[in-house]
Amino acid sequence: MTVSISSLNNRFFITTICTFLYIASLFPQKPLERQKDMLQQYSGLWYSSIDAQTDSIAANPLLRMTNTPTMDKSAMFVTVEQWKDGTYDPILSEFIGYDIKTNAIIATGQNGLGEMFHGEGSFSNPDNWHMEDTDMLDNKILLVDFKFYDQTDVLVTGTTPEHKKLWSTRYVKQNPKDKNIGIQLVSVHKQMQLNPDKILRLLDRLGYSFIETFVYKDRGFYGFSPSEFRKMVNDNHLEFRGSMTFYDLPKNGEDWDKALQWWANCIDDHLSAGVEYLTTSNTNLKDLDSLEELRAYCRYYNIIGTMCAEKGLKFAYHNHADEFLKIEGKTIYDFLLKNTDPEVVSFQADLYWMHVGKADPVDYLKAFPGRFFSWHVKDYQELGESGKMDFSRYFEYADTAGLQYVVAEVEDYSFPPLFSVERAWSYLYYSIL
Template identity: 55%
Template sequence: MKTVISLVIFLNALVSFAQENYSLSSQKERLRQYSGQWVSTINPSTDSVAKHPQIKMSSLNNFNNHSLTVKVLQKDSVNQYHPILQEIIGYDRGTNTIFAAGHNAEGAFFTGKGSFPSENNWTMQDKDLNGNNTMKVDFNFQNYTDVILEGLDTNEKSLWKTRYIKNNPKDKNIGIQLVSVHKEMLKNPEQTLIQLGRMGYSYVETFVYKNGGFYDQSPTQFKAMVEKAGMQFLGSMTFFDPEDKNDDVAIHTWWNKTIQDHKKAGVEYLSTSNSKLKGIKTIKELQEYSNYYNKVGKLCKENGLKFVFHNHADEFLKVEGVTIYDYLLQNTNPEYVYFQSDVYWMQVAGVNPVDYFKTYPKRFISWHVKDYKELGESGKIDFKDIFNYQEIAGVQYILSEVEDYSFPPLFSVGLAWEYIYYELLK
């Protein structure tokens, strides 16, 4: 079975959804908005893209994100693409400016210097190698996946205007947990999904199943909205924890409706977590939970879905000398219950996820890969080593979380996609 790799940006169930007002304060941070794969729109007044766009642009990060290598290709009459411009654009710490050097297909070289006067606007003044001003280029970022460029001559007359839409590749099947952009989804789910699809995300996992739907949309409506954004709706976190784990009527009633709603939406798996584990005092209670999860997993399997248990840190507490997580792994049926290892919470709990992958091979079809803020920034979690154990773990969906932010959430999830795509999935 083909491995589906899922990046999930996910805040844990108990966190408040109130978010601070983050910003991109430095020139270096603002320049990173321009990283990625881009294509030109049909015309600058629309964000619609033709089947064969006129221009394709690749803008890749170098040297600890201080510079971008940019290559621009143009389509000919038979839809073949040829290079027309290549340059390096970087942030110069000494002058706190953006500097560029490049050449076109005719061999004309140029340099450029400029800055971001605001988060959304960027101006570069190009010069030839004799030091003469040639063209000024204004960049206007509509959002993190949409930018309008305009070239102006020395008299400020417009020479050309192009609009680029981010079009990062989806070949590594990276997904996102929408709780990472919860505020944005509540405000404008359609436009938020469109940006996520452009960033390179292949599918989404939700956290807001309520009243039989998602973000005030029916299952079929939300599925259509996700697919319109170029993604799939593959996973959903759901929560139901009956007081009586032997109340089969209540269990079947809630889960059967939940399963049918999610089947209409086309999901592949349902996941759950449990905030009450720290209150468990006996092995008997642990066994009741194991029995309950087996029942739910069996219902899911009978309906063509997978059921996945997601951990936080409480799972590594002990009950009567037994680690809760180990007990659940040992006492749930592998045919019915899979596990979604959250590597961040494992690190918080003081355990190494690799040890679990080795001890319980093929049980972890899903991972949550999360750092203390943006992915890969803390240096506390050895993600590259963890990613060596995908096959042993049995992973099909790799999910990454951003629990806290240094930047605006939509910018941060773009950085997370880049880290997974370029650094972890070789």
């Protein structure tokens, strides 16, 4: 990606962006290959579309399907409800899971008539899933085919054992947003560069409430003006709440004038985009030799924070791992926390990078209450799956920290990025929040 802010800050900006993008290159994504992984596309909250030829949904969709994951995401409880007389009434209940012995998808359920059934089948590829249902007398009663247009859009067709079509229903996923989960768009960076409107639509369907960007340059986002990008985000039922922005510490008077003008423009542009908070980070910490150099950054962040506050924006410092190095016997992160003004400078706790830096997030959440209004929730692989991060414990201190913005982030992919991003939402929604 070619980036530039100004000749003064080109190197700093590129270095910072690479901090976000380098890790992903070390963990190349894999295609969906296992039956249990392909099955997870079916989890979530789904509504029937107006008809099978469109993904448009009526104000009161005829069918609502709730597929709640369980058993470490290898199975799910399924409830299908039908809209009738102003409410949804259940017409089918089912348990679907992956059987490790047969490498098959197995289902057991009951329809609205009280009839039990058993189903068995498999995915031929991530887009196509076939099931064959029998009644409890072992009579074949139904063939069901699932065609995934993407992980949020599936056509379900039922036929007789003789392959006579009985019905066809298209479902569109719309996971709930009541827990206000955000996503850092570095998680889908390549996809956003190719088709931002489509990716924002998918993120909305996956259940994300808001986005955070890291690509502000040339006074815009992904090649769009602030107002254009805001409209695109809002049209896809998302909010644009946070943005990571980068401009290095000025060295002299002339550079200061440029820096302050850059920040003034940056703040105005983000206000036009509807953003609520800005964050910044520092990739130069390893090069610092004295606390006085670090103190200069604290003064700089106080100035930026004041400029933001005067315009109604929040400002926060985002950590990586270098903040937990020491200068003159002092931990850098502690020094930043103690020497910035809490009235105008908050902190965005990146829980993953704290862990990499051998720091316990809870120590900071307890020691500096109210300073951490935003967290980046990231893991060594898909969220909650490395076994290294104790997210449940961290979130016990959410109120103490003053947490307002939970931002999921995935950069270490085991699967296609959007699949990994949905697993992150699912983990936060069902296991943490």
